[in-house]
Amino acid sequence: METGNVGIEERMHLVWDTMVESGQIFATDYVRLTGTECARIFNIYPRKGAILAGSDADIIILNPNSSFEISSSSHHSRIDTNIYEGWRGKGKVEVTMLVEELSENDELKVVPGSGKYIEMPPFSYLFGIEKADARHLSSLRAPVKSSNS
Template structure:
């Protein structure tokens, strides 16, 4: 993180993105003698010893890191058991997509480390800017896609593999409780989650083009971005007949 801070201070375009598991968990789970428990925490980047999560939280609150992802990639107990006799064969990945918004609010905002405005920035706005789809995404503005969550800061949540929507039979945040529950989700102006009920309409998703070389960060000129965008194939390929 020191190197990220130095690079950004010198004007380099560097983005720091921890995953939510790194903010919340520590590696004592990996040393559990029960393989079923230990294996479900195998992921990349690996969770670290106590103290590393707080360092990541501090870096988020001071602006050294810019956003939080999940690297959501779940495997059930049977799949994780492929590495029972050889840890190198343990499928690598944990859950996080469904839990991300709750966990970040409770860990960063409820604790006073981030404002509600910064919460929006690290979970939504900065993501959209990096993917070059802002303000279509990551903003509540006229012309934006109306993708909105309504989070009740006074409502509590409890995470459990028995109630989550993942098909996995385990959850690395099992039993965790906190404040800040998403009660309504709106996608494209439609309510898709309300009263604990999923209301997604099949085939309602749309492809969103993400143009490369965003010019939305300070110091990057629009003309330069337009030029780079025109170079869609970095190497000119010429077909020749074999002789």
């Protein structure tokens, strides 16, 4: 038995089901929150998180009328449990288009080792730190305790 937790594979379905289906956010908010804002948090926007010339964003096709059930027997992780086991909902990702790879009908068509490392520059949007504010970071260090104290 392997230990750990899952969640990456399920997140697109769960966010659609819990947020869009319930009316808490619109479909456009879903795209912004799961794509654009994630790329901004990791400071890789617009290389990721945008469909623009020069970007290499992955694209999903989510069928809002299709339903899903989460199960450890069908997920792509090697973990033999799933904290969302039995969760049923609406809004299923049916196709994922990557730069050179494709996943369709729950079949993952990925060649091991085909991923690309993407450098994530410091000063993430998540923390609201601009490059110009970097000089102020040194003031955030904890005071050094003197050996005479």
